[in-house]
Amino acid sequence: MNRHQIELDAPGLDRPGTVIRYGHWGRPVVVFPSEQGRAWDYENNGMVGAVADLVESGRVKLYCVDSFDHVTWSDRSVSLEERARRHGAYASWITDRVMSFVEHDSGQREAIATGCSMGAFHALLLGLTRADLFPVAICQSGSYDPSRWHAWGDRGDAAYFTNPVDFVPHLGGDHLDWLRSRASILLVVGEGPWEEHPTESLSQARQMAHLLGERGIRHELDVWGHDSAHDWPWWQKQLAHHLPRFC
Numbered sequence: 669m670n671r672h673q674i675e676l677d678a679p680g681l682d683r684p685g686t687v688i689r690y691g692h693w694g695r696p697v698v699v700f701p702s703e704q705g706r707a708w709d710y711e712n713n714g715m716v717g718a719v720a721d722l723v724e725s726g727r728v729k730l731y732c733v734d735s736f737d738h739v740t741w742s743d744r745s746v747s748l749e750e751r752a753r754r755h756g757a758y759a760s761w762i763t764d765r766v767m768s769f770v771e772h773d774s775g776q777r778e779a780i781a782t783g784c785s786m787g788a789f790h791a792l793l794l795g796l797t798r799a800d801l802f803p804v805a806i807c808q809s810g811s812y813d814p815s816r817w818h819a820w821g822d823r824g825d826a827a828y829f830t831n832p833v834d835f836v837p838h839l840g841g842d843h844l845d846w847l848r849s850r851a852s853i854l855l856v857v858g859e860g861p862w863e864e865h866p867t868e869s870l871s872q873a874r875q876m877a878h879l880l881g882e883r884g885i886r887h888e889l890d891v892w893g894h895d896s897a898h899d900w901p902w903w904q905k906q907l908a909h910h911l912p913r914f915c
Contacts, residue, residue, distance in 0.1 A: 669716075669723060673707070676765045678736070680757030685734040687766060689773060690716055693726035695915040696774045698766065698802070700733060700783030700790040704742055707732045715784075718904035719911050727915040731770055731779070733762065737786060741814060747821025748814060752830040762794065767801055780914055782806040784903045785867070789814075792853065792876070796832055796885075799850040804914055808856045808906055809869040809898050812876045816868065836879045844883060853880060853887040856906045858896025867898055 670692045675684040686707040701709045710716055710732045722728045740754045771777050781791035781802040788810025795805030813833040815823070828834045839847065857863055857873040864870040870891070877889035890910070896902045 669720065674769065676761070676769060678757070678761045678765065680754075681736050681761065682739055685736070685761055685765075687734075687769060688732045689729060690732070691723040691726070691729035694722070694728040696731060696770050696776055696779035697728050697911070697915075698731045698733060698762070698770065698779045698781050700781070700787030701735050702784050703735070703786035704737045705735050705787070707734050713900040714904050715900070715907060718908045722911060722915060728780075728911065729774055731766065731773075733766055735786065735790075736761075741786070741817060744818050748817075748819035749821055749824045749827045752814070752826035755830055756826065759794070759797075762790075763798055763801060777801065778803055780804045780806060782808070782907070782911075783810075784808040784900075785810065785869070785898070788812075792832060792855075793830060795851055795853055796836065796847070797829075799847055803850055804852045804854070806854045806856070806907070806910060806914070807873075808903050809858065809863060809867065810855070810873065811868055812872050832876060833879065836876075836883060836885075839883050839885075844885075848884050848886065851885055853885065854890065854910060855887065856890045856892070856910065858892040858898065858902055859894045860892075860897040860902070862898035863896070869898060 672689045674687050678685045688707045699710050736758045740751050781794045783791045788807035791805040792807045794802045814831050855873045857869050880887040
């Protein structure tokens with residue numbers, strides 16, 4: 669498989685970020701790792717192999733990126749508002765540095781965003797805030813309410829605008845009309861082990877589907893059965909099932 673790894677400067681963060689590209693042609697897919705994960709986690713946990721046929725046949729190019737959760741959402745030593753401010757540097761790294769590389773490498777300005785667990789949150793947030801770059805978000809077993817992530821401290825604009833549970837109900841006007849014409853969100857979750865306790869992924873997927881539905885934003889909720897766990901083997905099956913629809 670065609671594999672290429674680079675390091676990209678990440679202003680405002682604590683180190684450069686890694687991007688690993690798999691494939692030679694096809695629709696770009698930017699992949700976010702699970703909490704505090706690195707760019708190689710997707711390959712190491714069988715996700716690249718699960719869609720190898722799409723990669724090898726030139727239908728998709730995967731761009732797996734680092735998380736910086738250790739200095740943003742997972743840093744419990746700072747308030748939720750500060751975590752959200754730091755997330756802004758990460759979002760800028762994705763939209764500026766990573767997407768510039770994707771456009772240069774693929775010739776395409778847009779990409780699918782996807783990820784599992786914490787990665788699903790990143791995919792959803794970019795699908796809602798930067799649908800010009802990420803018109804499709806495939807979100808697997810995510811948690812979408814940062815206020816529930818051991819949050820403390822006063823909440824300001826940064827926390828509000830990075831929390832889909834907060835801002836989606838208040839979307840309106842021309843921006844909402846644009847999102848309705850542009851964004852497509854797929855929420856995938858199971859009913860099996862760890863999908864509700866302790867992750868709350870099942871209830872949060874249902875809540876997010878309800879909120880998106882209220883605003884008329886195109887979305888799907890795909891709930892797998894009681895054998896479907898919050899774990900890589902099931903995420904492999906879900907990705908292999910859904911990704912071919914979009915490429």
